[in-house]
Amino acid sequence: MRERIARLMMGRNGVDHFARFTSIAACVMLLLSVLSRRVELLSNLFWILGLALLFYSYFRAFSRNIYQRQRENARYLQFQRKVTGFFAVRRDMWRQRKQYRFFKCPSCKATLRVPRGKGKIRVVCRKCGNAFETKT
Ligand SMILES: [Zn+2]
Known part of the structure; x- marks a missing residue:
């Protein structure tokens, strides 16, 4: 079974940082959809967004265009560093206040x-x- 999965994923992008982020975001959207089921429009919106993110995660993981996927991943990591850097600075300022x-x-x-x-x-x-x- 493990070998079959390894063979299936050969030459494909696999699960990178960006795919991990989009699949977590998909889970959050699907959870929000369940939690907001009393408001039908909102619930449907979260459901569609969640499914779209889920499909996008799978699409990226199984994609054979590794070069393009790596570029997307690099852009995501750059953005993530900016966000974490912003909060790290705020945290340091708070500690030294x-x-x-x-x-x-x-x-x-x-x-x-x-x-x-x-x-x-x-x-x-x-x-x-x-x-x-x-x-x-
Ligand atoms: Zn100055």
């Missing part, structure tokens, strides 16, 4: 960090070199 004050550079909008409790200080933005005074 007692020691540091965060604010945006008025000129280039870069996020700056200064130690708290130093009174009024002159800040020079590392990104654009803009200098200004602020309270800590």
Whole structure:
């Protein structure tokens, strides 16, 4: 049985990160469809979306156009890194909120960090070199 599956998947894309994401999203949609069954339109919408995502996951896993599928996967991973990076920065800012004050550079909008409790200080933005005074 295992050998037969291995032979079936030969030369095909298989389950990559993006396929894992779309199949989880499909499960969430199908679950939402069941949970929202009292609102028929909404339930049908989730059902159709869930099935579409499920078929898309299978389509990608069995696809022989590996080059194109890998490009999609790379784009997905790039997007995923951006999202996780965004939240990692927010989490770090939250953890350091007692020691540091965060604010945006008025000129280039870069996020700056200064130690708290130093009174009024002159800040020079590392990104654009803009200098200004602020309270800590
Ligand atoms: Zn700046």
